[in-house]
Amino acid sequence: MTLAHTFSSVGRILFDLGLVGSHSGNMSVRIGQAIFITRHDAMLGVLRAKDIVKVPLTLTLSRQPAAAGKGRGRSRTPSVDVEIHRAIYALTGARAIVHAHPVQAVALSLHRRDVVPVDVEGIHHLQRVPVVGANTIESYRKMPRILPGVLREHRIAVMRGHGSYAIGATLEEALHLTSALEFSAAILSKSSR
Numbered sequence: 001m002t003l004a005h006t007f008s009s010v011g012r013i014l015f016d017l018g019l020v021g022s023h024s025g026n027m028s029v030r031i032g033q034a035i036f037i038t039r040h041d042a043m044l045g046v047l048r049a050k051d052i053v054k055v056p057l058t059l060t061l062s063r064q065p066a067a068a069g070k071g072r073g074r075s076r077t078p079s080v081d082v083e084i085h086r087a088i089y090a091l092t093g094a095r096a097i098v099h100a101h102p103v104q105a106v107a108l109s110l111h112r113r114d115v116v117p118v119d120v121e122g123i124h125h126l127q128r129v130p131v132v133g134a135n136t137i138e139s140y141r142k143m144p145r146i147l148p149g150v151l152r153e154h155r156i157a158v159m160r161g162h163g164s165y166a167i168g169a170t171l172e173e174a175l176h177l178t179s180a181l182e183f184s185a186a187i188l189s190k191s192s193r
Contacts, residue, residue, distance in 0.1 A: 003029065003031075003036060003052070004047075004048070004049035004052060006029075006170075006171055006172075007027060007029075007036075007038065007047050007051075007052055007171065008046075008047045008048070010027060010098070010171040010172060010175050011027065011038070011042075011044035011045060011046075011047040012044075012045055012046070012047075013175060013179075014027075014044050014045070014098070014100055014175065014178070015043075015044055015045030015046075016045070017179060017182070018102075018103065018182075019100040019101065019102045019178055019179065019182060020044050020045070020100050020101055021101060022043055022045070023041050023042070023043055024044075024100075024101045024163075025044050025098070025099050025100045025101055025163070026038045026042070026044075026079035026081050026085075026099045027044070027096070027097065027098050027099070027171055027174075028079075028082075028085045028096065028097050029095065029096045029171060030057065030089050030094070030095050030096070032057075033056065033057045033058075034054050034055070034056060034057060035054070035055050035056070035057055035082070035085060035086065035089065036052050036053070036054050037052070037053055037055060037078045037079050037081075037082055037085060038051055038052060038053070038078075038079055039051050039052070039053050039076055039077060039078060039079065040077045040078065040079050040080055042079070050076075053076055053077070053078040055078050055082060057086065057089060057090075058086065058090070059086075079099075081099055083144045084099075084143050084144050084147060084165070085097050086144070087144040087145070087147065087148045088147060088148045088151055088165070088167060090148065091148035091149065091151075091152055092148060092151050092152050092167055094151070094167035094168065094169075095168070095169050095170065096167065096168050096169065096170050096171045096173065096174050097165060097166070097167055097174060098164075098165075098166045098168075098171060098174035098175055098177075098178050099163055099164070099165050099166075100163055100164050100166075100178045101162070101163040101164075102163070102164055102178060102181060102182035102185065103182075104182055104185035104186045104188075104189050105129075105158050105164055105181050105182055105185040106158065106161060106162065106163060106164075107185075107189065108131075108158075108185050108188060108189065109131045109158045109159070109160045109161060109162075110135065110160065110161055112131055113130070113131055114128050114129060114130050114131055115128070115129040115131065115158065115181065115184065115185055115188065116128050116129075117129075117180075117184035117187070117188070118184070118187060118188060118191060119183070119184055119187045121180060121183065121184070122180055122181075122183065122184030122187070125176070125177065125180045126156065126177065126180055126181060126184060128154070129154065129156050129157060129158060129164075129181055130150055130154055130157045130158070131157070131158045131159075131160050132146055132147065132150055132157055132158070132159055132160065133146060133159050133160050133162075134160055134161075135160050135161030135162070139159070139160070140159065140162065143159060147159070147165055151165065151167050155167055155168065155177055156174075156177040156178065156181055158181070164178055164181055166178045166181075
């Protein structure tokens with residue numbers, strides 16, 4: 001399976017499960033000293049090879065942060081989360097990252113410090129999912145400094161009021177954690193009524 005096919009397949013599943021909106025979320029894979037990341041405003045449900053942008057793992061003074069060029073009116077700029085992805089790769093053993101917007105998990109993040117599953121699958125795969133930051137733009141800007149440390153201890157975390165960041169050896173593994181989080185969050189929401 002090609003890298004583009006893997007991105008497309010995982011993106012479609014994220015969209016079909018309602019874990020991302022039409023133009024939300026992003027994904028990346030680290031290969032050597034490069035990151036392959038979805039472009040800014042990509043539609044994860046219908047990704048194509050041109051929606052994946054290659055950027056260096058680390059920036060040097062001579063390199064620009066965005067990929068050059070445009071394609072058919074669509075930006076070839078990497079996701080605005082590229083610095084968060086770089087920071088996560090720098091401090092964790094992750095090879096892949098999925099950032100999603102799972103509605104149930106985000107709703108729980110507004111009034112919890114963590115998501116602790118009560119279902120067997122969630123307990124087995126997640127144990128506890130920390131909620132980080134505040135529901136503000138300023139808190140989002142701090143994520144490159146906050147998330148990597150959290151993801152060294154946990155494979156998935158939720159930014160309060162925003163979305164989840166899951167790491168894995170593959171995009172499929174990060175998708176699995178994201179899906180398990182949303183499933184557990186839905187059970188928690190229904191069981192607390």
